[in-house]
Amino acid sequence: MNKKITSSALAALIIAGSASFTAFAAMDNGTVVIGDKAFDLAYANDSINDPEITSAVIAGGAIYVKDFNGNWINNVTGETTSAGIIPAVVYKNTKGETKFDAADTSVTAIKEASYLKTFTSITNSITNTSKVIYLTAVDQYGEAYDIKTDSSYKVTATINGIPLSDTQVNLTTDNNMAKIALNKDLVENDVIVIKLDKFDKDVNTSGAKLISEVSTNFVVAKAKLSQLNLTSEKPVTEFNNEDIIYNKITQNDGAILTTDMIKFNINPKTSATVASDVTVTASLRGGSDADKNDIMISAKSTKEGMYEVTPYVGTTFDAEGTIKAAKFDVTTTVNGIATTIDSITLPKLKVNTKTVTNLVIRNAHNEVIQENGNNVTALVYRNGVLDNNLTVEKLNIDGKLSTTTPVKSLRFNAEEAGNYIVRLSVNGTIASKDVVAISEVTSLASIELGDNITDNSIIANEMTPVYRVIGVVDNKWDKIISDTSGWTIEAKNKEGTSFDSFANIVYYKHDAKGVIIDATIDDAEGIAVKFAPSATSVNSLESDTTLTIKVGNKTISSTDVITDTLDVTVRAKSKVKSIILADNKISTISGASVKKEIVIIDQYGKAITDPTMVKVLYGSKTTATVSYDDRAKKMYITYFGEAIGTDTIVVKSLTEPAITATANISIGDNTNINTIVFNKNNYKVYNDANNDVLDGSVALTYKINDGDIDVPTNALHVISDSKLVTVTTDGSVINVKAKAGVNTATTGIGSDTIITISVLTANGKTDSINLTFSDDVSIVTPSTVAIKDTVDENKDLAGTQLIIGRDEKGNVVNETTGQITLLGVDQYGNKDIDVTTDTTWTSSNSEIAKVDANTGLVTAVKPGKTTITGFYKGNLYTIEVVIPEVK
Known part of the structure; x- marks a missing residue:
């Protein structure tokens, strides 16, 4: 014979002889087809059947093997083949023969008509509000049976052993199920027995045969809660610390719902608020009206803000099976009515x-x-x-x-x-x-100007004024701030020459940085003499000059004048003694600039801040200017590239030409730009959801060649999505804000949406920055919060000291309270946001000084020291409060 089963296929079949097979409408895995015959593994491996197997091979026909993955393999080629080429066969195993149609399918059999064999399940249950059950069934083949109720069905029911009438039990068909409804009031713990019979014909026909039956028992339970129905009560006031009724929950028919079952999930939506800042309660409406059993939902906040509240019934808010009502917002404000x-x-x-x-x-x-x-x-x-x-x-x-x-x-x-x-x-x-x-009525007792000024604190031609605080006390020896409208002051040298406008009497105060500045009598902290080194009378002094300053409460020559005298040495005006350039090798491009620090030192070793004391010489390729930055308190020289090439800049003293500094300038084209990098932006950009006027903007800056070159924006390409943002430029600043009309509702921008801004140089250098636009409420970042610097009244001592009753000079002042202020920065970069009232304040010794827990206002009680502590979002801030003894 010229056909055989390959050794690999036979080996696979024999090795797997102990495997189990699943037979449905196709031959088992591990079957061998030889022509029009097929054998399972156990049958083929039995030596008794060798003659039959050999005979089938001799008879000819294709040989296929069905492996244990259900794939048919061609015995000759060893390749997987489609089941569609398998012929109709007579299949043999140890149990007998089975015919299979072509393509490995069962021979179609003629089945008898389906009929209901067994009722299989009951859906729903009987409660005091739900009086319906549904039954399903299967036929004699185990397939789902579509129930069509007719006269061959019979239903009966009893309640606590008492049969119900036909009108109290109703049998219908619903979605291929038998629906049985009871028309009878039920109460908790009633015992219900329902029986349904299926006959082969009309139940009233003689000889009707029972095919299937089902009987089920129920003990009536109360209905389970399925939902919480929330209805607004339209609150008329929403003040902090007041009970406000917001909603009602109507009772679900038949379901148990009591006030103690209702819990609340609270999500604070305002900065500096937590869930415990609001208490939400459920209580019955009460009274005698029909709605007396309504459950009323009320809220009382201890801190104004917005809180999202979701009523629920369950063990926890996120537990499986928890029933939740619609969420609602509790928004409260402080009652603004004063009492x-x-x-x-x-x-x-x-x-x-x-x-x-x-x-x-x-x-x-x-x-x-x-x-x-x-x-x-x-x-x-x-x-x-x-x-x-x-x-x-x-x-x-x-x-x-x-x-x-x-x-x-x-x-x-x-x-x-x-x-x-x-x-x-x-x-x-x-x-x-x-x-x-x-x-x-008190009277002026003395004016005290203090010690003579002999150091280098006053130098002719300096721009910054110098103040000398005057001690003014009355006949009670209290410090006072007098009306100085009749006071006089004179400044003369030893020859008696007057130096007008050099010294003036002014009221003073401290600014936010603690620097003395001019004030009005309304906000004055005291009286001072203000010296102006730049006054015409002294600004050109070439040598040190001592002036005698006299201050009186009236004309100096008056016999009853109260006066004091002070000698002030005005040092000769500054002269340039050295010029130091931060960098003397400068690289830039045409049309751009480079800004570098320049330090000019005078004969006193002090930095000169007057740019007019030097002159800049330059060639045809560059220009340069020297300027003073009042904020940075530094002098700068700015080089401007005018044309490609090289040039030399010389800075020289106007009065001492030999004193110079030189810088060599290289002006290239755009290839001189190596990098462009945005400076980091730490803040979000505010985009109001409804009002464009409230939108914030951000000023972006960048560095070229790590800050060595200042290239204006008009020499760059700024790339952005013009549909979402508006970009304007000013010098080297790129201003970005949300486009008018753009908000969360229209585009999603505002809800922490990221917008990318890019810059591109002419020679292909680029950088991008992602800006986050948000409409979230302002939230102060705790790490930025600090005590306002003006609170500290002893800056020479570590920590923060608040002194109530004396000023920084030790003079007695009329005050019994002091205000502590905490300031911080929010996520939008807004500075100096006051969080004092969001802080909890305590005093370590209230017998020395008390502090309002909510406002940070400190009130002196008696002399001594105590520590005031503020607690804000996990951070502590301490201030030493000193109440000096006044004798």
């Missing part, structure tokens, strides 16, 4: 000397609120009648008169001695407070 004004204890006032004290207004919940100046009235009484000899001015946080801005303090000024009552009130409210003000 009380904090007590004010004034020190004894001095006639024509102003005294400032803090004003604190609270609402019914003892919260500090803001009231504009035009809403606060101060009436002054003396001897029971209105009096205008004591004025009370309302000041804002900046110490300016308040009309349409919130009042932070009051300034008292008595023009006559006497006992006054100041009645403070907030218009249209019950808030009022009487303040006792007693004023007395």
Whole structure:
């Protein structure tokens, strides 16, 4: 014979002899087809059947093997083949013979008609509100059976053993299922028995045969809660610290729902708020009306803000099976209606000397609120009648008169001695407070100018003024700020020559950096002599000159004048002694500039800040200018490339031509640009969801060749999506903001959307920066928060010291309180955001000084030291408070 089963195929079949097979509508895996015959593995491997197998091979026909993955293999080629070429065969195994049609399929058999064999499952359950069950079935082949209820079905039911009538039990078909509905009121714990029979014909026909039946029992349970139906109660007020009803939940018919089952998931949406800042409760409406069982949802916040609230029933909010209502927002604000004004204890006032004290207004919940100046009235009484000899001015946080801005303090000024009552009130409210003000006449006792000035602090022709604080005390030995309108000052040398405009009497204060500056009498911290080294009378002095300064409270020649004298040595005007260039080899391109530091030193070893004291010489390829940066407090020289080539820049002293500094300049084309890199931007860009006017912008800057060359934006290509952002340029600054009309609703920009801005140089150097646009509320970054520097009244000592009762010179001042302020930066780069009221304040010793836990206002109690601590978002801020003893 010329046909055989390949050894590999036979080996595979024999080795797998112990494997199990699955037979459905195709031959088992491990089958051998020889012509029109097929044998399973066990049959073919039995030696008793060798003659039959050999005979089949001799009879001829193609040989195929079905491997254990169900693939047919051609015995000759060893390749996988389609089942479609397998012929019809007689299949033999140890159990007998089976015919298979071509393509390895079962011989189609004639099946009897399907009929309902068994009821298989019951869906739904009987409760006091749900009185319907559904039944499914399978036929004699185990296939799903489509139920069509007719007269061959019979249903019966009992409640607690009592049969129901035909009208109380209804059998219908629903979606190929038997639907049985009970028309009978049920209560909890009723026992229900339902039986359904299926006959082969009409149940009332003689000889009807029962085919299938099902009987099921139920104990009636109360319906389970399926949903929470939330309806708004339209709250009319939404004030902090007040119970506000927001919604109601109506009872689900038949389901148990009590107030203690309802819990709340709270998501704070305002910066500096947490979930515990609001309490949400569920309670019954009560009363006698039909809606008395409605569950009312109310909220009470202890900190104003927005909170997202989701009522739910379940073990936890995210647990499986938890039933959640629709979420709603609780938005609260501080009740702005004033009810009380904090007590004010004034020190004894001095006639024509102003005294400032803090004003604190609270609402019914003892919260500090803001009231504009035009809403606060101060009436002054003396001897029971209105009096205008004591004025009370309302000041804002900046110490300016308040009309349409919130009042932070009051300034008292008595023009006559006497006992006054100041009645403070907030218009249209019950808030009022009487303040006792007693004023007395004092007289100027002394003026103290301090030690002579002999160092190099005043140099002719310097631009920065020099202040000398004057000590002014009255006959009570208290420091006072007098009216200086009649005071006089003179500055003369030993020959008696006057140096007008060199020295003036001014009021002074400290700026935010602690530097003394001019002030008005309204916001003055004291009186000072202001020396102007740049005044015409002294700016050209070539040698050191000593001037005698006299200050008097009236004409110096008056016999009763109170005066003091001070000798001031004005050093000869600065001269250039050396010029130092930060870099004397400069590379730039035509049309660009390079800015480098230049240091010019005078004969005193001090840096000169007057650019006019030097001259710049240059050739035809470049120009250069020297300038002073007041913010950086440095001098700079800026080189401008005019044409390609090389050039030399010489900086020389105007008065000493031999004193020079030289820089060599190389001006190339665009190939001189090696890199361009955006400077890092740490902040998001605010894009309001609705109002374009509120949109923020960002100023982007870049460095070329690591900052060595300043190339203006008009020499670059700025690339952005003009549909989303607007880009404007100014010098070397790229300004970007969201395009008008672009917001979250239209494009998604604003909801932490990233927009890419790119720059491209003429020679193909490029860089990009990703800007995040957001409409999130401003949130101060905790790491940026710091105590406002003006709080520290002893900057020479480590830490922060707040001194109440004396100034930085140790002079007694009329104050009993001090304000601590915390400032930070938000995610948009906005600086100096006040988070003081978002901080919790405590005092380590309230017997020395108390602090308002919410406002950071410190009130002195008695002499001593204590530590005030502020807690803001996990960070602690400490201030040493000193209450000096006043004798």
